[in-house]
Amino acid sequence: MKYIDKLRNSGLRPTKQRLQICEVLFNTERTFHFTINELEQKIKDKIDNKISLATIYNTVHAFEKKGYLKQIPVNSNQTYFDTNITDHHHFYNLKDGKLIDLEKSDVGPINIKRKIDGKKIKSIEVLVKLED
Amino acid sequence: MKYIDKLRNSGLRPTKQRLQICEVLFNTERTFHFTINELEQKIKDKIDNKISLATIYNTVHAFEKKGYLKQIPVNSNQTYFDTNITDHHHFYNLKDGKLIDLEKSDVGPINIKRKIDGKKIKSIEVLVKLED
DNA sequence: CAGCTATTTAGAACCATTATAAACTGCAGA
DNA sequence: TCTGCAGTTTATAATGGTTCTAAATAGCTG
Incomplete structure (x- = not known):
C-alpha cells in the first residue's frame, strides 16, 4: 500500500x-x-x-x-544501478568490483569551465577507482 | 619501424x-x-x-x-576506449552517444576528502552528461 | 636453421540484455 | 458487478558484444 x-x-x-x-x-x-x-x-x-x-x-x-x-557509469560486463538517487559519486574498488558511495560533500565542488553550444549539463558523475 | x-x-x-x-x-x-x-x-x-x-x-x-x-566509463552496450591517455575527463552527449574530451584544465581540481583504509586512488574520472 | 613460445585465427561458446507473442490483470466505464 | 481494453507479465527465443579454444603461424634466441 x-x-x-x-x-x-x-x-x-x-x-x-x-x-x-x-x-x-x-x-x-x-x-x-x-x-x-x-x-x-x-x-x-x-x-x-x-x-x-x-x-x-x-x-x-x-x-x-x-x-x-x-x-x-562503470566499465563492467553488467549494468550497475543505485537506489540512492541523490547527487553523489562513487568509489570503485577494482579488486572486487564493489562500489562505495561518496557523498557530494566528500568531493567538493566541481567546476566545468567548458561549455558546449546548445547543450546543457544533465549530470556530473565522478568515479574514483581504488587499488591496493 | x-x-x-x-x-x-x-x-x-x-x-x-x-x-x-x-x-x-x-x-x-x-x-x-x-x-x-x-x-x-x-x-x-x-x-x-x-x-x-x-x-x-x-x-x-x-x-x-x-x-x-x-x-x-560510460553506460553503453559497447566498451569505449580512448587514445588520449592524459589525465582528462569527458562530456557524454546522450542524444548521439558521442564523447567529447574535457581537458583537466577545463574541470578544475577535484578534491576527494574521504579516504578508504588500505586503498589508494588509481584514477579519478568525471563524466558530464549533456542533453538538449 | 632449430626449436620454443608468443601470437593469430576462425569459429564456437558465453552471457547480459532485449524482443516476441501469448496469457493475464488492473481499471475505467457501463 | 461485469466488460473490454490497454498495460503487464511471462517463458522463451533472439541478439550481439566479448571471451574461449585449439590448431596454425610467426618472432626470437641460441
Missing part, C-alpha cells in the same frame, strides 16, 4: 510484481548498489512467488526512467 | 598486426574515442590484409594493460 500512490502518480500500474520489487528496492534502511542478477537473487530470497527475469528488467528500466533508480 | 621499440619495450612482440593497429591508433593528428567495432572498421579501411576480430580484442586489451589506451 506504501508504494501504490508512488507508482500510480508516475503512470505505472501498481501490479503485484512492481510492489514487491519496490519492497526489495526501497523498503530498506540503507540505499544500495545492485546488478540485475543480484536483484533477482534478493527478490527470490524475500518473496515466495516467482518474478520473471524479463519483468525485473522491465521494472528496473521503468523505475530508472521515472528517476527512482540511477545507473552508475 | 616507428612502433617496434615501443612494443618491444613493453614486452609485446612487434607483430605485423600489432604494428598495423598501432598505425591506426597512434599515427594520427588527434586522439580519438572508439569502440571495438569502430576500430575494426577503421582497420579495414586503412590496410589491405585482414586482422581477425579476436586479435583486435587481444591487442586493444594488451595496449590498455600497458597504458597506451584507456577505457572510458
